[in-house]
Each structure stands twice: as structure tokens, then as C-alpha cells.
Amino acid sequence: MSSVLTVRNLRLYFSTRKGVVKAVDNVSFDLKKGETLAIVGESGCGKSSLARALIRLLPRNVHTFTGEIYINGNDVMKLSDEMFRRLIRWRKISMVFQGAQNSLNPVLKVGFQVAEPLMIHNNMSPEEALAEAKKYLRLVGIHESFADRYPFELSGGMKQRAVIAMALITHPDIIILDEPTSALDVITQANIINLLKRIKNEMGLSYIFITHDIAVTSELADRVAVMYAGEIVEIADADEFYTNPRHPYSEKLMASVPTLRTDKKLEFIPGAPPSLINPPPGCRFHPRCPYAYERCLRENPPPFELKTGSFVKCWLYHEGKR
Incomplete structure (x- = not known):
């Protein structure tokens, strides 16, 4: 399938009194026509900032906004704000914001x-x-x-x-769904998810589904991207991700989700997400990672492509430790 959206090396930083917040830091991914890409991660990891960068609804305190965004092969980053508003926003890409009220x-x-x-x-x-x-x-x-x-x-x-x-x-060709079911009861959530499925199939839409509820994404996602501290640390097909997450952070996320059909001991992720003003050196997950070793503390890994087609931002796969 051809890509309706291509993002390369996207950065979005904000100026604050405490320093520069690196909300989206060197993010790259593709969205194929008719596909749903779920973006998951803890609160504050940059999911909503990524959505606002894609639709270019930015506050006044933007410090850095760079990278490449192609919609149907056209580099929209070269457009002025006015031309983007007239030609792209809501015509090619629209958004369902968090909190309908x-x-x-x-x-x-x-x-x-x-x-x-x-x-x-x-x-x-x-x-x-x-x-x-x-x-x-x-x-x-x-x-x-x-x-x-x-x-x-x-x-x-x-x-x-x-x-x-x-x-x-x-x-539009692309719809960004930012926590579209977070404020709803379980029955209404299911109805909205079924509605989104039906509309996607009828209209041939591509979705970017942003949420921290992994259970909800399993109903809609074709692929899953995991964000941590402003970076995408794993991208995988949904079936592969839910059964065999590869990044240590993804493993911990999945281990924290209860299941109905298996009796497993629920786990938690120790510590807290890092500051996006002063993120730790090396891999940003290393202070909370049970597998971290010396190189993880010094160098931030690039994404490595696995035989399954997944991309994982972890030195363990480069060093042959996994």
C-alpha cells in the first residue's frame, strides 16, 4: 500500500520559563492508505504534541518546528501557515480533539x-x-x-x-483521533469504536489513533507506534505487538494490562517518565529499564529493523543481546 502520510525527523520544541521542552524529538513514521496507526504511551510522552504538529495547530511558544511531513507525496512543511490552512488542514487532514465538550x-x-x-x-x-x-x-x-x-x-x-x-x-484522507473515547463509559466507548471501524471501511480513511489505553487500540489498530519521552521507540504490526512486544518499555506496558483469558501477574514500570526539558543521556528509558547496560547510558540508539518488519529503538537488538 502507498503511504498517505510520511514523517521524517520531526521535531517540535516549546519554550518555557524552565527551559526548552523537547515534546517531539526526531520522530519518523509512515501511514499507509486505509490503515490505522495507534500511537500509545504514558501521559506526557508527546502524543498530542505530535498530533498538533501534523495538523499545525501550534501555540505561540514554539521554539523549534523542523522535519519533513509529506501528505500524498507533497511536502507540506514548505507551505506557509496560511496556505496550509487553506489547502491542507481539514481538507487533507482533520482531527477529533480530546474531550468533545x-x-x-x-x-x-x-x-x-x-x-x-x-x-x-x-x-x-x-x-x-x-x-x-x-x-x-x-x-x-x-x-x-x-x-x-x-x-x-x-x-x-x-x-x-x-x-x-x-x-x-x-x-479528508487522514483523521487524527486524540483520545476519542477517554471520557466515555465502556458501552459508549464500544459504540464509538464500532462507528469508527464502519466509517473507515466505507470511506477508505486512514487513522492516527492516539491513546494510552492499549486495550482500546486492539480493536482498531493495524500497526502500533510506542512513544516514550518524545521519541517513538517501537513500531510494529498490531498482531506482532500485542503478542510479542520487543522494546523493554513496550514489554512493561503490555505486562501492566490485565487479560480475561490468562492468569498472569500484573507488573508496573518503576520510577517516573523523565523531564522533557533535561532528558537523560543515552537511551531515555535506561533509568527504568531492567536490561540497561553501559552503552545504553552513553548513546541514544537509532531504530533497528527486525526480520518481522518491526522497528525497535534499543541497543539490545544491535548487540545481539536479545
């Missing part, structure tokens, strides 16, 4: 908010855009009569569906 304006009706991207990007009249918005509300399982209601009149699951309709309405 915060994504919706409480004083505007839901139908107008879903229709607004069409008025801005496709120059549709309000009447045409609203008619199209009602179609997309029906697509995500909301009756079109709710287009005339305000966000507070919708349940949590309905708000999430409305935000998904907003992201879909301009027919």
Missing part, C-alpha cells in the same frame, strides 16, 4: 458547527452546508433534528459523534 462552542447550534468547515473551505452557502451536515450527522448515528440543538442538549456519546462528523465532512 471542549471542542464544541456552547452558544452555537450543533448543525452550524458541523457545517462550518464546508462554508470556510468549500465556499458553500449556509443552507447547502447545513443540508450536508445533516447527512453526516445521520452517518454517525445522530438524528438530523439534533442539528438544531445546542451542545448541552446532547449526551457525551452524541457530542463525540458530532465532533467525528465535523472531522469527516470535508472528506
Whole structure:
């Protein structure tokens, strides 16, 4: 399959009073057409910053924003902010933000908010855009009569569906889903995941699914990328990752997830994630890694490709220790 998104050596740093935060540090990956790439990791590892870098919704305190981002083969990093807004954001790549309640304006009706991207990007009249918005509300399982209601009149699951309709309405190739089910109950989570599966198959979309809930990703992911301290430390096919994680951090993550069919002793990761202002030298996971040795403390490893096609950022695989 061809890649709809290619990211190479992406860096996004922020200036703060305490120093420069290296939120996304030398990240590279590909997203294939029709694929779901799940990005998992602990809170604060840079997942949401990566999403904002891809869609270029950045705060004012950006210190460094470099690298290469290709969408359908076009280098969008060469575009000005205005051209990116007009040609790429919401046309080629859109986003479902974390927390649907915060994504919706409480004083505007839901139908107008879903229709607004069409008025801005496709120059549709309000009447045409609203008619199209009602179609997309029906697509995500909301009756079109709710287009005339305000966000507070919708349940949590309905708000999430409305935000998904907003992201879909301009027919983008890529949708970034940032914790789309984190604030929902288990039943509503399952309904939203099933909805995302159906829409992906019907429309041929590519997803970047950002979450810290590994159990949820197993329902949707084709491949999994593991982030730690601003870096991607492992990329693997989902089946390979869930049965045989390779990076020591990935192993610990999977060992902390309870299972229904096997009786296993749950583990935890000792210590705490490092500061992204002053990350440790060498491998950033080495202070918490049970397998760390001298080279891990001195040199940050590059990603090594395994025979399975996985990429693992760990010296153990280069030295033949695993």
C-alpha cells in the first residue's frame, strides 16, 4: 500500500520559563492508505504534541518546528501557515480533539458547527452546508433534528459523534483521533469504536489513533507506534505487538494490562517518565529499564529493523543481546 502520510525527523520544541521542552524529538513514521496507526504511551510522552504538529495547530511558544511531513507525496512543511490552512488542514487532514465538550462552542447550534468547515473551505452557502451536515450527522448515528440543538442538549456519546462528523465532512484522507473515547463509559466507548471501524471501511480513511489505553487500540489498530519521552521507540504490526512486544518499555506496558483469558501477574514500570526539558543521556528509558547496560547510558540508539518488519529503538537488538 502507498503511504498517505510520511514523517521524517520531526521535531517540535516549546519554550518555557524552565527551559526548552523537547515534546517531539526526531520522530519518523509512515501511514499507509486505509490503515490505522495507534500511537500509545504514558501521559506526557508527546502524543498530542505530535498530533498538533501534523495538523499545525501550534501555540505561540514554539521554539523549534523542523522535519519533513509529506501528505500524498507533497511536502507540506514548505507551505506557509496560511496556505496550509487553506489547502491542507481539514481538507487533507482533520482531527477529533480530546474531550468533545471542549471542542464544541456552547452558544452555537450543533448543525452550524458541523457545517462550518464546508462554508470556510468549500465556499458553500449556509443552507447547502447545513443540508450536508445533516447527512453526516445521520452517518454517525445522530438524528438530523439534533442539528438544531445546542451542545448541552446532547449526551457525551452524541457530542463525540458530532465532533467525528465535523472531522469527516470535508472528506479528508487522514483523521487524527486524540483520545476519542477517554471520557466515555465502556458501552459508549464500544459504540464509538464500532462507528469508527464502519466509517473507515466505507470511506477508505486512514487513522492516527492516539491513546494510552492499549486495550482500546486492539480493536482498531493495524500497526502500533510506542512513544516514550518524545521519541517513538517501537513500531510494529498490531498482531506482532500485542503478542510479542520487543522494546523493554513496550514489554512493561503490555505486562501492566490485565487479560480475561490468562492468569498472569500484573507488573508496573518503576520510577517516573523523565523531564522533557533535561532528558537523560543515552537511551531515555535506561533509568527504568531492567536490561540497561553501559552503552545504553552513553548513546541514544537509532531504530533497528527486525526480520518481522518491526522497528525497535534499543541497543539490545544491535548487540545481539536479545
